[in-house]
Amino acid sequence: MTSRPAGTLAQRKRQLVADELTQAALGLLARGGFDAVTVDEIAAAAGVSKRTFFRYFASKEDVVVQFLTGLGEAMREELASRPAPEPPSTALRHTVWRSIDACAGQTERTLRVVQLILGTPALLARFLERQAQWREELAAVLAGRLGLDPATELYPRMAAGMALTAFHTVLQRWSESDGTEDPAALTGGCFAVIAPALDAVAGE
Amino acid sequence: MTSRPAGTLAQRKRQLVADELTQAALGLLARGGFDAVTVDEIAAAAGVSKRTFFRYFASKEDVVVQFLTGLGEAMREELASRPAPEPPSTALRHTVWRSIDACAGQTERTLRVVQLILGTPALLARFLERQAQWREELAAVLAGRLGLDPATELYPRMAAGMALTAFHTVLQRWSESDGTEDPAALTGGCFAVIAPALDAVAGE
DNA sequence: TCATACTTGACACTCGATGACACGTCGGGC
DNA sequence: GCCCGACGTGTCATCGAGTGTCAAGTATGA
Incomplete structure (x- = not known):
C-alpha cells in the first residue's frame, strides 16, 4: 500500500x-x-x-525485520507462478531461492542484518513469527496447486515447513560463514535432503 | 536447578x-x-x-512459555536414549511424541495454554524462539548419533527442523480442533510425510 | 485568500523491566 | 538470651517501549 x-x-x-x-x-x-x-x-x-x-x-524490531519484508510476498508469488506439472521439490526450491537470492545477492549490508537478526533473541523471535505466517500462506498456495484440502491434509503445512526450514538453515550457514559459503549450493544441499519427502508419491 | x-x-x-x-x-x-x-x-x-x-x-511471556519448559530437555534426553541402530525417522518420532504426549496427555488446561500461545503473536514468537534452540540441540545429538559433523553437514539441522515442524503442526491441528483430533494419529501422519527424507540412504 | 486534510512534534501516560534500598524473618554462634 | 549475616520480599525510583492527544505547520484545492 x-x-x-x-x-x-x-x-x-x-x-x-x-x-x-x-x-x-x-x-x-x-x-x-x-x-x-x-x-x-x-x-x-x-x-x-x-x-x-x-x-x-x-x-523497534519492525525496522530491522521489515528489511526482509517482501520476501514472504515474493515467495508466495513465485510458488503461485511455478508451472503446475513441476514436482513440489522443484517448485519449492525455486520459491525459496527467490528469497535467498534477494538476500544474498545484495550488498554486504544484508549479511550484517541477517547476522544481527539471527544473533539477537528478540529479533529472531519476530523473524520466526513472520516465517510462521509465510508457512501458512505457502501451505495454502501449495494445497491449491495440488488440489488438497489444507484443513485436513497434513502435507501442505509440512511441505511448506520443510521449505522454510531449508530457508532458515541456508541463512544460518550463510551468516555463520560470514557470507563465505555459496547460498546456491547450500540451497541445493538442503533441498536434496528434503526432496524425497516432498516428492514421495501419495503414500500412506 | x-x-x-x-x-x-x-x-x-x-x-x-x-x-x-x-x-x-x-x-x-x-x-x-x-x-x-x-x-x-x-x-x-x-x-x-x-x-x-x-x-x-x-x-511476562515467560510465565506462559515456561509452562512448556522441560519439553526441550525431554526431547533431547529421549533422542539420546534411543537405540543407535534405529532409523532416524523412528528415533525422531519417539522424540517428538514424548513432548506431544506430555502436552496432550495432561489436563484440558494444557490445551488452553497451547491455544493461548499459538493465538498470541508475542507468545508464539517466544515459543518459536525456544523451538529454534531445541532444533540446535537436537541437531547436535543427531549428529553425534550418526557420526556427522554438524558444522559441515546439512542433514542434522534439516532433520531436527523437520521433526520440529511436525511438532508444531501437530500442536496446531490439535489446538485448532479443540483437542478433538488424536495427537498420536497426527504425529504418525506428520512423520509419514517426512520419513522418506529422514531415512533416505546417504546420497552423495 | 481561505478552508481543509495530512504530517509532525511536544507532552503526558501506561506498562514491562531493572536497580537500589529498607525491612522482616530465619538460623546459627557467642 | 542476644547479636549477626543470609535471604526473600516490598517499596521506590528509573529507564525504555509504545500510545493517545493536542497544537502547530504545510500542502492542496476552491
Missing part, C-alpha cells in the same frame, strides 16, 4: 523518511547491538521525533 | 510461590487475553508484588 517504489503522489517522501529511518537504525544497531540503542537515538539520527518513528514502524 | 519436584531445603516454598504465580497468570490470561492483563494484576492475584513476579519469571 505504501511500499511501491514508484510512488503515486508527492507522498513518496514518506518513503524517503522511512528509508532515512531504516538507514539510521541499521547503522546504529549494527554496532552496539540491539538493546544498546534506543528508539530516541534512532529517531534523532534520522532527524525526526520518537513519535514519528512509531508512525512508520510498529515496533 | 530449582525445578526438582523433591525440593531439598525449606526453599521448596519458592516452588510454591512459583506455582501460585503460574496458576494466577494462566487463569487470568486464559480469559481476557495476553495484553489485557498486566503483571501487577497477576502478582496481586498471587498475593505478591510486581517486583517478586520478575524474581521468578524473566518476562
Whole structure:
C-alpha cells in the first residue's frame, strides 16, 4: 500500500523518511547491538521525533525485520507462478531461492542484518513469527496447486515447513560463514535432503 | 536447578510461590487475553508484588512459555536414549511424541495454554524462539548419533527442523480442533510425510 | 485568500523491566 | 538470651517501549 517504489503522489517522501529511518537504525544497531540503542537515538539520527518513528514502524524490531519484508510476498508469488506439472521439490526450491537470492545477492549490508537478526533473541523471535505466517500462506498456495484440502491434509503445512526450514538453515550457514559459503549450493544441499519427502508419491 | 519436584531445603516454598504465580497468570490470561492483563494484576492475584513476579519469571511471556519448559530437555534426553541402530525417522518420532504426549496427555488446561500461545503473536514468537534452540540441540545429538559433523553437514539441522515442524503442526491441528483430533494419529501422519527424507540412504 | 486534510512534534501516560534500598524473618554462634 | 549475616520480599525510583492527544505547520484545492 505504501511500499511501491514508484510512488503515486508527492507522498513518496514518506518513503524517503522511512528509508532515512531504516538507514539510521541499521547503522546504529549494527554496532552496539540491539538493546544498546534506543528508539530516541534512532529517531534523532534520522532527524525526526520518537513519535514519528512509531508512525512508520510498529515496533523497534519492525525496522530491522521489515528489511526482509517482501520476501514472504515474493515467495508466495513465485510458488503461485511455478508451472503446475513441476514436482513440489522443484517448485519449492525455486520459491525459496527467490528469497535467498534477494538476500544474498545484495550488498554486504544484508549479511550484517541477517547476522544481527539471527544473533539477537528478540529479533529472531519476530523473524520466526513472520516465517510462521509465510508457512501458512505457502501451505495454502501449495494445497491449491495440488488440489488438497489444507484443513485436513497434513502435507501442505509440512511441505511448506520443510521449505522454510531449508530457508532458515541456508541463512544460518550463510551468516555463520560470514557470507563465505555459496547460498546456491547450500540451497541445493538442503533441498536434496528434503526432496524425497516432498516428492514421495501419495503414500500412506 | 530449582525445578526438582523433591525440593531439598525449606526453599521448596519458592516452588510454591512459583506455582501460585503460574496458576494466577494462566487463569487470568486464559480469559481476557495476553495484553489485557498486566503483571501487577497477576502478582496481586498471587498475593505478591510486581517486583517478586520478575524474581521468578524473566518476562511476562515467560510465565506462559515456561509452562512448556522441560519439553526441550525431554526431547533431547529421549533422542539420546534411543537405540543407535534405529532409523532416524523412528528415533525422531519417539522424540517428538514424548513432548506431544506430555502436552496432550495432561489436563484440558494444557490445551488452553497451547491455544493461548499459538493465538498470541508475542507468545508464539517466544515459543518459536525456544523451538529454534531445541532444533540446535537436537541437531547436535543427531549428529553425534550418526557420526556427522554438524558444522559441515546439512542433514542434522534439516532433520531436527523437520521433526520440529511436525511438532508444531501437530500442536496446531490439535489446538485448532479443540483437542478433538488424536495427537498420536497426527504425529504418525506428520512423520509419514517426512520419513522418506529422514531415512533416505546417504546420497552423495 | 481561505478552508481543509495530512504530517509532525511536544507532552503526558501506561506498562514491562531493572536497580537500589529498607525491612522482616530465619538460623546459627557467642 | 542476644547479636549477626543470609535471604526473600516490598517499596521506590528509573529507564525504555509504545500510545493517545493536542497544537502547530504545510500542502492542496476552491
